[in-house]
Amino acid sequence: MTDTLPEADSLARVVLHSEVQQFYARHMQLLDAGRADEWALTFTEDGVFAPEHRPEPVTGRAALTAAVSGAYAALVEKGEVRRHWHGMLDVTQNDDGTVGVRCYALIVGTPLGGEARVVMSCVCEDLLVREDGELKVKHRRVTKDGVAAPV
Structure with a gap:
């Protein structure tokens, strides 16, 4: 399949996608390190976190x-480590300058001395x-997968 976008547009998409991946990393x-203050600063002052299962x-x-x-x-009291993974990022540059991202997220939990397991897929x-x-x-x-109808 041939990309019909001008080379500059294609490069801009690659750069934006890379920037978004680095942002999520x-x-x-x-988040996983418990650095709540710094994590919250990655949201706007009025940022919204809206999980449907809450x-x-x-x-x-x-x-x-x-x-x-x-x-x-x-989690610390329970002795469990959590890791969040975002993948399959679909990144869209909107006309107003905002960036839309739709991705899959996995949350993996590992209890002290135990085996890792997928806690949530969403x-x-x-x-x-x-x-x-x-x-x-x-x-x-x-x-969250398993709560709402598949999308």
């Missing part, structure tokens, strides 16, 4: 920090914006 490693979305950096801090402390849909030249999550929607 840092973003998820901060009753209410988490909105704003302070609430995001509190939620991650609490969840991480519970679809993550993000709207990313640029603030001071950096990508930030404006809105995240997570659909």
Whole structure:
């Protein structure tokens, strides 16, 4: 199949895709390390995390920090390590400058002395914006496999 986009457009897509992958690598490693304050800074001040399997979305950096801090402390007490993996990224540059990303996400849990297991498989849909030249999550929607109808 031949790409009909001009070479500059094709290169811009590759660069954006690489930038988004690097964003998620840092973003998820901060989360998995329990660095809640730094992780929350990867969202806009009014950023929204809306997993469908939770009753209410988490909105704003302070609430995001509190939620991650609490969840991480519970995992430490339980003796479990969690790793988040985002893959199969479909990245779209929108006309308004925002970036849409739809990807698959796996959460792997490993109890101390135990075997790794997939805790959750889901679809993550993000709207990313640029603030001071950096990508930030404006809105995240997570659909957990097995809860809603397949998409």
